[in-house]
Amino acid sequence: MTTSEWEIMRVIWTLGEATSRQIIRVIGLKTDWSPSTIKTLITRLKNKNYLTDNGAARDRLYTPTIAEQDAMTDTLHQTINSMCAMCVGDAITTVIASTTLSQHDILHLQDTLTQRLPAAPETVACDCMPDNWED
Amino acid sequence: MTTSEWEIMRVIWTLGEATSRQIIRVIGLKTDWSPSTIKTLITRLKNKNYLTDNGAARDRLYTPTIAEQDAMTDTLHQTINSMCAMCVGDAITTVIASTTLSQHDILHLQDTLTQRLPAAPETVACDCMPDNWED
DNA sequence: TTTATAAGTCTACAAATGTAAACTATAAGT
DNA sequence: ACTTATAGTTTACATTTGTAGACTTATAAA
Numbered sequence: 001m002t003t004s005e006w007e008i009m010r011v012i013w014t015l016g017e018a019t020s021r022q023i024i025r026v027i028g029l030k031t032d033w034s035p036s037t038i039k040t041l042i043t044r045l046k047n048k049n050y051l052t053d054n055g056a057a058r059d060r061l062y063t064p065t066i067a068e069q070d071a072m073t074d075t076l077h078q079t080i081n082s083m084c085a086m087c088v089g090d091a092i093t094t095v096i097a098s099t100t101l102s103q104h105d106i107l108h109l110q111d112t113l114t115q116r117l118p119a120a121p122e123t124v125a126c127d128c129m130p131d132n133w134e135d
Numbered sequence: 136m137t138t139s140e141w142e143i144m145r146v147i148w149t150l151g152e153a154t155s156r157q158i159i160r161v162i163g164l165k166t167d168w169s170p171s172t173i174k175t176l177i178t179r180l181k182n183k184n185y186l187t188d189n190g191a192a193r194d195r196l197y198t199p200t201i202a203e204q205d206a207m208t209d210t211l212h213q214t215i216n217s218m219c220a221m222c223v224g225d226a227i228t229t230v231i232a233s234t235t236l237s238q239h240d241i242l243h244l245q246d247t248l249t250q251r252l253p254a255a256p257e258t259v260a261c262d263c264m265p266d267n268w269e270d
Numbered sequence: 271t272t273t274a275t276a277a278g279t280c281t282a283c284a285a286a287t288g289t290a291a292a293c294t295a296t297a298a299g300t
Numbered sequence: 301a302c303t304t305a306t307a308g309t310t311t312a313c314a315t316t317t318g319t320a321g322a323c324t325t326a327t328a329a330a
Contacts, residue, residue: 002317006217010263013219020277029265036320039278044317058277058326072218072226079214080234082141083207084148089240091207096227097247099215103255105224106248112232113241113248120238128145130164137287155307171290174308179287193296193307 001050001071007031008041009050013068017061086126136185136206142166143176144185148203152196221261 001009011026012018020042024035042062045051050071054061080088101109136144146161147153155177159170177197180186189196215223236244 003217004318010219014261014263026264026268029268033318034320035276036322037318040318040320043279060277068219069222069225069229072222073229075218076214076226076230077233079211080230082138083210084145084203085235087204087207088234089236089244090204091211092227092231092234092236093240093244093247094204094208095211095215096244097251098212099223099227100220100259101224101227101248101251101255102259103252103257105228105259106252106255109224109228109231110245110248112228113236113245116232116236117238117241120236120241122238124235124237124240126149128149129161133161133164139288168288169290170306171292172288175288175290178309195307 001045001048001075004033005041005045005048005050008038008045009064009068009071012051012062012064017063019059019061021059023062084126084128085124089124136180136183136210139168140176140180140183140185143173143180144199144203144206147186147197147199152198154194154196156194158197219261219263220259224259 007027008023011023015022020039023042024038027033027038028035042051046053046062049065051062052065053063080092083091142162143158146158150157155174158177159173162168162173163170177186181188181197184200186197187200188198215227218226
């Protein structure tokens with residue numbers, strides 16, 4: 001899913017399901033994308049199977065095939081997995097330091113971390129290079 | 136920076152500076168990219184100003200213009216900022232639960248979270264839609 | 271019933287990205 | 301000095317992405 005497609009998905013995720021009219025209206029409030037552009041994006045999301053529709057000839061309802069949480073988790077996962085395992089903890093810490101989290105989120109996160117601490121390794125090796133790169 | 140370009144950067148970041156020969160060799164160990172492809176990627180990274188070189192006519196040394204930590208932080212930041220503010224805490228928690236972090240990382244992260252807790256809001260509103268979308 | 275509005279489809283086109291062959295020039299070895 | 305291996309440059313081409321006009325058709329209004 002590209003960044004523009006992601007924007008479209010966010011409104012559909014929030015509405016649960018939506019017509020192109022609704023999407024065009026809401027997206028139009030925060031971008032200057034033409035209705036045509038938004039229609040193209042919807043079509044592409046359908047082709048990529050991120051959206052289904054109820055088949056109506058008009059005022060068709062589009063529904064996500066993937067939950068927002070899942071999409072978010074997958075995306076984050078990919079981003080993090082593409083980064084140096086040794087450095088990623090630091091990056092996460094830095095970013096979290098400037099991300100607004102609710103009290104509940106923070107407590108939940110702390111809880112998760114506490115659980116992981118016992119089994120956590122002393123250090124994590126850099127994985128930017130294949131193991132045998134020095135041969 | 137695209138994902139393939141990112142792979143190139145990772146080896147240069149790790150080596151500090153590198154010749155195309157080194158990059159081609161190391162990348163060749165983990166991908167089947169042709170030397171040509173890797174050269175193209177290096178050129179594009181130079182054009183995008185992510186790399187400089189020492190100007191030698193041959194065996195030129197390429198150096199990153201951005202630190203790995205900064206690039207990682209920026210990338211993560213962008214990813215997170217493109218997501219629903221209300222849901223992102225949950226996604227981060229889920230992903231962290233399956234990411235290997237060192238003991239030190241965990242402690243540092245917990246420390247950061249503890250510091251943020253007092254000022255943390257009770258809840259974070261969804262920002263997927265513009266504020267006035269219901270008008 | 272005719273008509274206009276707009277939902278949905280097709281077509282378009284530039285820029286970015288993945289992928290790589292061909293060409294040029296340079297340094298090292300003979 | 302000549303050859304050769306190869307580093308660096310050019311050119312190439314398909315696919316994806318950003319962006320949107322044009323066209324077709326279905327429905328609500330007149």
